[in-house]
Amino acid sequence: MIEVRKIVVTVEEVRHDGGPALAAPILKGAVACVLKNPFAGRYEAEITPMMEALKPLGVECARKLLDALGGDPGRIEAYGKGSLVGASGELEHGALWHVPGGYAMRELLGQALAIVPSMTKLGPMGASLDVPIHHKDAAYVRSHFDGITVAVADAPRADEILFALAMTTGGRPHARVGGLTKDAIGKWDGQR
Secondary structure, three states, rough: OOEEEEEEEEEEEOOOOOOOOOOOOOOEEEEEEEEOOOOOOOOOOOOOHHHHHHHHHHHHHHHHHHHHHHHHHHHHHHHEEEEEEOOOHHHHHHHHHHHHHHHHHHHHOOOOOOOOEEEEOOOOOOEEEEEEEOOOOEEEEEEOOEEEOOEEEOEEOOOOOEEEEEEEOOOOOOOOOOOHHHHHHOOOEEEE
């Protein structure tokens, strides 16, 4: 059921964002996995078995991304996920990534209390997917409201899905608009 065509990993090293240079760069990365959509071109009432079949791929992708970001789960502060479904698929096919992608990152990172933000859409080859990112332990940490754009030039084909995961080692480089800070997380409930 799972036929992977390619996996693409990208890492940005953010040294500043128009303000002063950071003491240490923030790493922001994404992994995109392109695979055949077994439901393309037809409606299938029962698609949830694919969610289970995707779990090993979720772990593989999360591991590849963590390794690209230096391999230390303790350095990861934020995450997100998304899917881009080829034109012969439907949005619900992209939603199959919620459990395999999200739980793989949470398991790999150890403590990760916040829900993993997500984006799903249909698109042609080369379309971009803006993957939302927020703090892994408290969704209301405003400095970590961010995103990363994922695109693979030859994907997704009409009968494919691009699944993506994203992680960062910090929030926005020059965050200064107030709100909850990572140092003030107090409830440890995934939100605050």
